[in-house]
Amino acid sequence: MASNYDVVIVGGGIGGLSLAAALAGKCTVALVEAEQSLAFHTSSRSARQLIPSYGPAVVQDLTIHTLEMLAARDAEATTPILTPRGFMLVGDEETVQAEASGNMHTITHDEAMKLCPALKPASFTAAGLDNGSFGCNAPLLLEEHRRTAETAGVDIITGAKVHSAQRLGSGWQLGAGTEGFQSGVVVNAAGAWADELAVISGVEKLGLQPYRRTAAIVNVENPLTPETPMVCAADNSFYFRAEGNQVLISPSETVPSGAEDAKPYAGDVKTLIAKLNTVTSLGIRSVDRAWTGLRTEAADGIPVVGFDAEAPGFFWLAGQGGYGFQTSSAIAELAAALILGEVKEDSPESRTAEQLAAVRWSIRR
Numbered sequence: 001m002a003s004n005y006d007v008v009i010v011g012g013g014i015g016g017l018s019l020a021a022a023l024a025g026k027c028t029v030a031l032v033e034a035e036q037s038l039a040f041h042t043s044s045r046s047a048r049q050l051i052p053s054y055g056p057a058v059v060q061d062l063t064i065h066t067l068e069m070l071a072a073r074d075a076e077a078t079t080p081i082l083t084p085r086g087f088m089l090v091g092d093e094e095t096v097q098a099e100a101s102g103n104m105h106t107i108t109h110d111e112a113m114k115l116c117p118a119l120k121p122a123s124f125t126a127a128g129l130d131n132g133s134f135g136c137n138a139p140l141l142l143e144e145h146r147r148t149a150e151t152a153g154v155d156i157i158t159g160a161k162v163h164s165a166q167r168l169g170s171g172w173q174l175g176a177g178t179e180g181f182q183s184g185v186v187v188n189a190a191g192a193w194a195d196e197l198a199v200i201s202g203v204e205k206l207g208l209q210p211y212r213r214t215a216a217i218v219n220v221e222n223p224l225t226p227e228t229p230m231v232c233a234a235d236n237s238f239y240f241r242a243e244g245n246q247v248l249i250s251p252s253e254t255v256p257s258g259a260e261d262a263k264p265y266a267g268d269v270k271t272l273i274a275k276l277n278t279v280t281s282l283g284i285r286s287v288d289r290a291w292t293g294l295r296t297e298a299a300d301g302i303p304v305v306g307f308d309a310e311a312p313g314f315f316w317l318a319g320q321g322g323y324g325f326q327t328s329s330a331i332a333e334l335a336a337a338l339i340l341g342e343v344k345e346d347s348p349e350s351r352t353a354e355q356l357a358a359v360r361w362s363i364r365r
Contacts, residue, residue, distance in 0.1 A: 002173060002180035003155075005030045007339060010162055010176075010197055011189030013043035014138075014324045015317050017145040018332035019187060024152030026340060030183070031154060032176045034161035034193075039142050041261065042191055043324065045293030047215060047250065048138045049230050049241065050326040051087045053102035053130040056301055059323045060102045065330035067134065070141075081141050085241070087133035088115060090124035091234030099234045100128040116228050123279035129229065135241075136325055162190075165201040172201075172313055185339055187315045192259035192294040194304075194318035203311040206304060208296050208319050210257045214264045215250040216290035217243055218273065221283030238272060240282070247282060249273070254295075262292040297321040305335055315339060 005028045009016045012033030020031045035041070050070075052063045067082070074080040089096050089104065090112060100106065105128065112127035113119060150156060160177030165186065174181040190197045195205035223245045230241035232252070240249045251272040273284045297319055298304050304319040317335055320327060336342075 002182045003030065004028075005155075005181060005183045007185045007187060008032065008172070008174060008181045008183040009187040009189055009317075010174075011187075011191055011193075011317075012038040012156070012158065013041065013189065013191050014039065014046075014142060014145075014328045015191070015320060015331070016187070016189035017043075017142060017149065018328040019189065019317060019335050020149040020154045020156070021145040022332040022336035023339065024149045024154050026336070029149070029154045030181060031149065031156045032160045032162065032174075032179075032181070033156070033158045034176075036159045038146060038156070038158065042293040042295065043138070043142065045215065045291050046136070046138050046325050047230075047239070047241075047248065048136045048325070049085065049087065049133060050082070050136050051130060051133045051230075052326075053087065053100070053104035053128075053133070054326070055321075055323050057102075058302055059327060062303075062327035062330040062334075063323070065333075066327055067132070069329040069333070070136075079137075079140065081137045081144075083135040083137070085133060085135040086115070086229030087130040088112060088229040088231050089128040089234045090119065090231060091126060092124070093126040095234040096126040096128050102130075103132045104128045104130040116224070116231050118222060118224060118228070118280045118282050119231065120279055120281065126234075128234075133230065138325055141325070141328075162197060162200060165197070167202070167311065167313070170313075183313075185313045185315055187317050187335075187339070189317040191318070192257075192296045194296065194316070196259060198314075201311070201314060203308055203314050206298060206316070206319070208298055208304070210259055210294040210296045212253055212255040212257045212262055212292055213250065213295050213322065214253060214268050214290065214292045215248055216264070216269050216272075217246050217248055217288040218284045219286045219288055220247050221285060222281055223247070224282075238275060240276065240280075246288060247284070249276060249284070257294055259294070262294050264290040264292045295322045303327060303331060305331055306338060 009031040164175035192210040198205040224242035232239035308314040
């Protein structure tokens with residue numbers, strides 16, 4: 001016999017978990033996750049940096065609102081989720097100017113060298129700085145969402161991959177693992193598998209594309225200080241930041257991939273280390289661990305948030321790209337308001353909804 005809920009969320013990453021917490025106590029909710037543990041894929045492989053100058057204008061708005069929400073939470077908590085950590089772009093003047101936006105401002109070469117002495121002076125000629133950027137305690141944020149959801153009665157079921165979904169009457173019937181579910185709303189928060197879930201559900205897919213993004217924790221001869229900003233090449237060829245006495249590095253690649261449990265290519269990490277040992281004085285000695293996540297994007301790079309125009313009760317919460325954590329709280333607030341029918345025309349949420357609605361269906365309808 002199928003269990004009945006108002007909303008079934010498919011996907012236990014930051015998108016699905018934050019929405020479950022936002023809906024908790026307001027309606028009956030189940031969250032189903034294909035893996036045996038939550039946040040198994042991309043959400044456990046985040047760079048853990050929230051950057052208000054990063055991404056399209058809509059994403060920057062959502063990031064600023066998310067930061068406001070998390071700051072309000074931190075003001076009442078003993079363990080913060082946010083830690084101030086600047087974000088610095090380096091490169092040639094033309095590329096930095098092209099990539100700098102929002103809260104970022106240009107700084108001099110000397111100022112950039114003072115902020116990150118590990119950079120070799122000849123490796124860049126221009127820089128931009130976002131002082132409103134923060135490090136994020138991603139595991140704590142995920143755990144708080146899980147605890148908030150379960151405390152308020154959300155049922156979280158892991159090891160339950162959706163294998164069937166169909167519209168029946170005024171609702172949906174899903175089969176996931178060995179269990180069945182009935183609900184008025186199905187939320188597609190399946191990350192790299194979002195289009196796959198759409199096909200299973202008989203809904204037109206959106207052409208969402210997963211892209212590889214590799215990172216590694218490395219041991220270095222010259223550790224960065226905790227105050228050093230995260231440094232990113234303006235041409236997106238690398239980024240790095242302090243991770244205790246180690247350093248997190250990434251080739252910042254955007255390579256198309258299928259939906260899979262992505263693994264790093266050894267050659268990518270090796271090439272990156274050689275590059276960073278040329279443009280910095282970090283002195284990378286060895287790799288402690290490496291991983292690859294998938295950043296899934298729509299064609300226009302805008303997160304997909306809203307009900308499908310042709311499949312009643314099918315709600316898209318997908319395509320967050322590399323902006324998942326930094327937009328998660330604001331998107332969850334927006335998504336919950338849309339699902340519950342609570343968005344008011346004079347509310348901040350409605351302004352965000354209007355921005356998203358303007359582009360939400362342009363790529364597929």
